[in-house]
Amino acid sequence: MGVYDDLGIPRVVNGYATLTSLGGSLMPAPVTRAMMEAAASFVDMEELRIRVCAEIARMTRNEAAFVTTGASAGILLAAAACIAGSDPGKRSRLPDARGMRNEFVTQRCAHTAHDFSIHHAGGVRVSVGNDQRTTPDELAAAINDNTAAVFVTPRGTGPEGMVSVGETVEIAHAKGVPVIVDAAAQLPPPENLWFFTRELGADLVIFSGGKGLSGPQSTGLILGRPELIDACAFHSSPHVYIGRPLKVGKEEMAGIYAAVKCYLEQDHGALMDSYEAQVDHFTTELARVEHVTVARDFPSEAGQPMPLARITIDEEAAGMRRDDVMNALLAGDPPIILAPAGRDGIHINPQTLRPGEERIISNRLLRVLLSQQLSALRRERE
Known part of the structure; x- marks a missing residue:
């Protein structure tokens, strides 16, 4: 048990950025x-x-x-x-x-x-x-x-x-x-x-x-x-x-x-390589989802020379909204917070991810995206 457990506050997977509202950095x-x-x-x-x-x-x-x-x-x-x-x-x-x-x-x-x-x-x-x-x-x-x-x-x-x-x-x-x-x-x-x-x-x-x-x-x-x-x-x-x-x-x-x-x-070259590997993980794992495009963005939203993974949802074809996906991630256990990108996109920032959290995010995203698409398909058939 730790202080967050004592207070009943869930730990968050932060794929957004070093935001003050999320505690900055680790x-x-x-x-x-x-x-x-x-x-x-x-x-x-x-x-x-x-x-x-x-x-x-x-x-x-x-x-x-x-x-x-x-x-x-x-x-x-x-x-x-x-x-x-x-x-x-x-x-x-x-x-x-x-x-x-x-x-x-x-x-x-x-x-x-x-x-x-x-x-x-x-x-x-x-x-x-x-x-x-x-x-x-x-x-x-x-x-x-x-x-x-x-x-x-x-x-x-x-x-x-x-x-x-x-x-x-x-x-x-x-x-x-x-x-x-x-x-x-x-x-x-x-x-x-x-x-x-x-x-x-x-x-x-x-x-x-x-x-x-x-x-x-x-x-x-x-x-x-x-x-x-x-x-x-x-x-x-x-x-x-x-x-x-x-x-x-x-x-x-x-x-x-x-x-x-x-x-x-710090070895900043090795650090950038780790960021690239995490972005590659997202582009590979999420590429199989229909009506969803995954790409590498560069530089970051703050202009830093580091990559981001960008997920773009064709909301009309997929039958789901970007914000619904982000809300579903936030409502899960653990809560996952990602960054909005434009009107229909999501950014994943590797700078704030701990080792292994890229798999937590990709697995949850796959479940959320596929379940949202299944729900949309059911609504069409009703």
Whole structure:
């Protein structure tokens, strides 16, 4: 019996993604072991933070790093750092940023709900372009004396009409304005940990600790320029200002340190091979179902360079709806959660599957799909 059994909560087979609503990722043994070791002793938290952040900066080939309580917290602190810097007077006023540079230029075509955290720091989003595209001229014209930073969320190569991260950096830096990159889900590849900063020149880059890194879900990394990273720390716990609620415990500090170390030591080629093998399993096992097409999709829904299995149901010919299939999977034991893909498709993401779970999913899908088709056939005959 475990804690989930005590609480009467079923364990879920997650073929969707590293979603916060499903617990992020599964931490490997070295991470949980580091957290348990950290929990057993008192420590000077400031010394721990400094050492952990220095090691993470070294491992990720960045000038500086900061650990916070998730990617959204990282956005808040990065925004505060760009608005108020390390000015004690300005820090004490946030989130009241009147009279300060507090505008953050974003591209409407690359907008996500997560950049709402800018507002928590007293920032104001200025969206440019339309839902399909932003031009470099539109981006440049939006930068003015009130601009604190340009904020960009890459998704692989980004939307077709998006100004790229590299070009965004060139435009912003030409006007003396920093760039914040929200790369929360942009792992893999591991090279992204230094690509946005070292190769493209972004000033601050934010990653989730509980997604691709497989660290504690309540952690996040801010990587980048030392003066801005210092400003993030200046606004954060234990200081009693806007970042005080974003407290990282000693257990999470140890966990994210171990997670970054494990991630960078991992054989990513072998990991991608395992993902491909799982996708191949789905395309082979489910190909025999009539009115159902199974294919390999690439890249992932977040633009990561990894494969997904895509199941497309001809709803009219099959006599069943995609949503009915997904609901049947969710109602089973164990519950299986997969991702909707378009109007009539289902994505299976191997990133969150444990060994053997691909067979659980394919066996259940076969039963559900065939039973749904049998029910439809019976209805036709009645």
